[in-house]
Amino acid sequence: MVREATPADAVGGRVPRYVARPPDTAAAAELLATAHRLGLATVMRGNGTASDWGAPPSRVDLVLETTALRSVEHAAGDLVVQVGAGTPLADLQTRLAAAGQRLTLDPLVAGGTVGGAVATGLSGPRRLLHGPLRDLIIGMTTVRADGVTASSGGRVVKNVAGYDLGKLHTGALGTLGLTTSVTFRLHPLPEALRIVSAEAPDAETAQRWTHAVLGSGAVPAAVELDSHQAGPLTLSVLLEGAEGGIGARAQAVAELMDGAAVAEGPPARWSTLPGNPDDTLLKISTPLGQVARAAHLVHEAARQQNTTAAVSGSAGAGVLFAALPTAAGAAAVDAVARGLRTALDGGVTVARTAPALADAELDRWGDVPGLELMRAVKQRFDPDRLLAPGRFAGGI
Template sequence: MPADGVLDQLRAAAAGGGGPHDPDPVRAAGEHDAIAGVPARYVAAPRDTAEAAALLRAAAALDLAVTFRGGGTKQSWGSPPRRLDLILETTALAGVVEHAAGDLITVVRAGTRLDELAATLAGARQQLALDTPQPGGTVGGAVATNAGGPRRMLYGTVRDLLIGVTLVRADGVVAHAGGKVVKNVAGYDLAKLVTGAYGTLGLVTECAFRLHPLPAAAAYVTRRVGDPAEAGRLAATVRAAQLVPAALEVDAPAGGGAAVSVLLEGTPAGVAARAEATRRLLGGDATAADEPPDGWGRHPWRDGEIGLKLTAALSGVPRLLADARAAADRHGLPLALRGSAGVGVLHAGLPGTADPERVAGLVDALRMATAAVAGHAVVLTAPPAVRDRIDLWGPVDGLALMRRVKQRFDPDARLAPGRFVGGI
């Protein structure tokens, strides 16, 4: 069908979806409308769930491959889609639907920016306790990638805080699960199922989250040490103490040295006492401050560089930190490490200009290192030359089950085809 005919049908679907009709929510794709380097043909920005459902029904009838886009901060993550016709962006699906402050619950649309949501909730002295490693990220993007940062040690990840979703399936059928709805559809815990699925199972249009009060006081206690292994040992010492930290982060820049930072939250008096106890426990030149250290909660890479996620059993974090740095030295690559030593999740960054063969060798070594401590290594983002050389995901348990779930939700494989593990 000619492009004009497809645009007309998508526009007709949007007009019949029940939403307002000005401005036009459908357009031809521009030069910047691409996902992981794959250009799209069309872009649609629905204003509500009904309009999103109408657009996905039309896309199904036209056999269009669809990928979702929020703030665009993680579009380079994952594998490129095998094909891409329509980008369905959530920027117009923004705002708080409900904030039940007394119940510590909010319902929010998927295109809402996390920083804007934080400012709104702060007026009620409440928070969605998610760290935002990349400014500009949206609620939907956080759900799609199961985002988390240092404070996951106390509050958990998206999967732990998300209690309900509204999901539009590939065929345009709307499903509600969790939150104020007692029964999930089709027997699935739908909210957990779509979290971290990279948009391959459906479009999340609304999310219900569990909230937490903002702490009355917070302190960051930091000690700088000589190498990542020493930082890992100190982190283990803090974890074994009765300090109840909200976060425990290790930062080991590629240039050498390392630091351990501990976030403490609570009442002013309690935080002050625990901060002093933590400073004594860390020893050396440990200092306490009201503001986080540079780089806190950020990924140790920039746009266009290589980013990895490394996991380990808690007891294996010191070993992983040491082995990762040693592996990088053997391959002659400058590896930056930063992450949550309190939960066994680290992130690693490499220059985007690094030789793909050396990167492939290092990734293999990191996968052996993480496997030795009951973890995994996943390449989250990389330039095309590196993506073409390696398997981004590595070995994944339960892949056959994941394929069956994909078949159930998207039998024609039109939603973000190939973006997720195993080509799902």
């Protein structure tokens, strides 16, 4: 269960001393209790697809792998599933699909696990209609830094008793505890889907289309914006529902978008992050009325730093991602992020850095509302700062 680490186990350039792979929650709790007594800094890892998100941890003594925490308990009649944190999302969706159901989460990073999705809090296109990942969680089991196990919620949608661990741990990058299992509410698979898409000649047109679609009765499941290398803005609207009425809905949306094309399947890069896996990635949260403008400003800010950007994300939820190429240095990344923070009403974070910039001096977070409250929560859950120390905002 415990082995010596190798350079291949490095997290943010830090090579740990040990790697452990507990088989269940009880073993994980015992392991963390021991690490706590020894003062070992611990970082959680599933398939490693999100290891470079956030800031590099200030130190890593132990990497705790969750890949053995695989289980699926599907209550199909209740539209609920309890799943182990190490379960690959793709495997979970395949099993649910056999019962005509799905976890309405579009994984933005291929190959990820349930625990990795919770740690990053990444939610894909369908968050517009069904809410972000944290809204799909109705229960969770976690282990604190000292080995104490806690659970909240349950296996039925109505059960909301207890401390809402799901809201706290989602997006916390493993700084508050180890998530060992999650209970989600599910949705039936739709009978049919259509994608309505068109290239907008400018940001104003893209914003007008977005406003028209969101204000219509079409009830889109997602409204996505895509813009690569300062090219045209492509707006794609996802519609889901009964086969009988979806054609008319799609045609109505196409008319709102000046005669857009209608397809029965998503485009090639649907539900993927922009750029390449090693690019630096900015996350931009902005009011809905500024989304298209934000995409334009990213390209302009990149051009001013003699680099380029690829942008995509949810025009309907106000969340975009911008990829800066690996060749963009720390100064350029910092300048782009700071410029966008000044120009936009919203948050801009450096969500993931290129490997060469792991230890660069970057203002990754900007001004973080509620930072003191976050620090208080960290103090409550991990007073000795042993879980992924320094990986989250404000050095948490």
